Amino acid sequence: MTDTTATRIRPVVKKPVDWWRWAGRVFLTFLLLFTVLPMAWMILTSVKSQFAAMQYPPQWWPAEPTLNNYFKLLDPTQRIGQDFLRYFWNSFYVSLLTTILGVVVAVPAAYAFSRFRFPGRNFMFFAVLVRNMFPAVVFLMPLFLLMRWMGLVNTHGSLILTYLTFGLPLSIWLLKGFYDNIPIQLEQAARIDGATRLQAFLLIVMPLSTPGIIATSIFSFIGAWNEYVYAYTFLSRDDQMTLPVGIQRFFTEFATDWPGLMAATFLMSVPVVVMFLVLQKYFVRALTEGAVKH
């Protein structure tokens, strides 16, 4: 057996330059610089001394990099460290509870919307979205009055409740898409195999929707972690403040310590970035699930 086609010399065709492709690349590079440079500058500034940060012309690369700012922020024996760590803990506590409660509510809600037919189902499903059709500030005063009436002002509960109203609609919609894609026969098989309805859900359906649950958790966590306006309005006591508000207060109080501020900002973004890197696999899967049939 001889392969005649393999020995044939193929003429070299010079491809024309694909300008669209190059334009896209330039655009993406520009976009990348636009997003990465501020972050790079944040990190660079955070390892400078106060003096080096204020120099003009600016020191592009820190001459004497120092981690002092981080030590200061994370030192529980000093006032700054105590404050920062408390803000950090408050933010973490509020975001975590928002996330957990969000999952606890969104999972059954989405499952019900996906599986059951009940009166008012469509109305309720779209009503869930109404909250997201208006800018968040529109609800600032009504929610504040509501919280005061419930006696929740100056408690973390007020923030958790508020953040739930941000995160839940998206979580419910995303998870419903997930449950729609899980064949109902799996649950039926489980029920015939000896499971109750609840067991079929917990043992068969829940594990299959893990990517969706993780994705919605990331959404609610980040939403709660970054939120500023409501935290600023609902909380006035220093010991309850969350990071976004705390950092702002903190540094206007002590004049502007740019390296310290940058170090604090960097520390604030660490949990979110780490979470994203670890879980991004699920995140992408959740958002593209259902786009193509398996």
Next chain:
Amino acid sequence: MAEVVLQNVIKTYGNLYAVNDVSLTVNDGEFIALVGPSGCGKTTTLNLIAGLLPMSGGDISIGNRIVNDLDPKDRDIAMVFQNYALYPNKTVYKNLAFPLQMRKLPKEEIDRKVQDAARLLDITHLLDRKPRELSGGQQQRVALGRALVRDPAVFLMDEPLSNLDAKLRVQMRSEIKRFHHNLNATVVYVTHDQLEAVTMADKMAVMSGGLLQQYDTPANVFANPVNTFVASFVGSPAMSLIPLEAVGNALRSPEGWELPLSQLNARKAANSTTNKIVLGARHSTLKLHKAATPGAVPGKVYTVEPTGDVTFAQVFINGAVVNISLEPTARIEPDEMVWVEFDQERMHLFDAETTMALKAI
């Protein structure tokens, strides 16, 4: 093993009767097929037996126990689904073990039963795989395995072969038949493919529009269809049906010809509510002549389909398409005029008004 009895079972969705007053008995160890076109209520009936849907009326009993209000898990049934419904995040072993774990069997017993089922279905080498790593036929076997591992009273199968390719389907068909033979299990099998029903089942229940049309052995359903629906549904190619008019002892066509009837058939035709009659005949009972023959009726050849061992001719008679099987050596051309002779012993007469088969009383 147990018998399954449906008594006046009804399932409605609003004003729609998905299952309308169905009664049938599946004897212990019997293999029955629920067959009919899509939307006829066969899968709904199966789901009612399984307890996956609530009934609107009637009674279902499995093994002398009324199960109307029992959960699926308490009905002692196993089900094989069209899409197999294997748990995608579990290995084959865990898929098979799941029904046993749910029944809280000791670990050693679970392992023994899973291994036994795997050996029976020849899937021992697949136990560590996930369902998506298996071929369609292998998934099918795992689904069967998950059903039989528990030794249930009744097996329910919902079109288990329709996702397989044609060749595998024929192979799995005989395997399921063998499986029934070996276990002597009671099986309720849903299919839209009448050939599967005829080849596999001890009895077939033909359904249409939520109603049970006929419930009998495949041979009886084939030989004595109760109405035109069953006649045209069972058999491949289907029974040919020609609308005609009864005049005296003959059937007359608006095209001008008359087909004289035997005494018995004339008595049957006389029982029709109107003089409108549907004449039914299977392809193998018809004879084709190239020249005018006494007692034969004229028609025009539409197509000729050689299949190798039989050639099928489709002939237009009185506007209806009539299938006729011929010797493969037959020479016949489209648009040729032919004469078709009917077998008086094996022809079927239906009342055009009620669609029911006519009987000589």
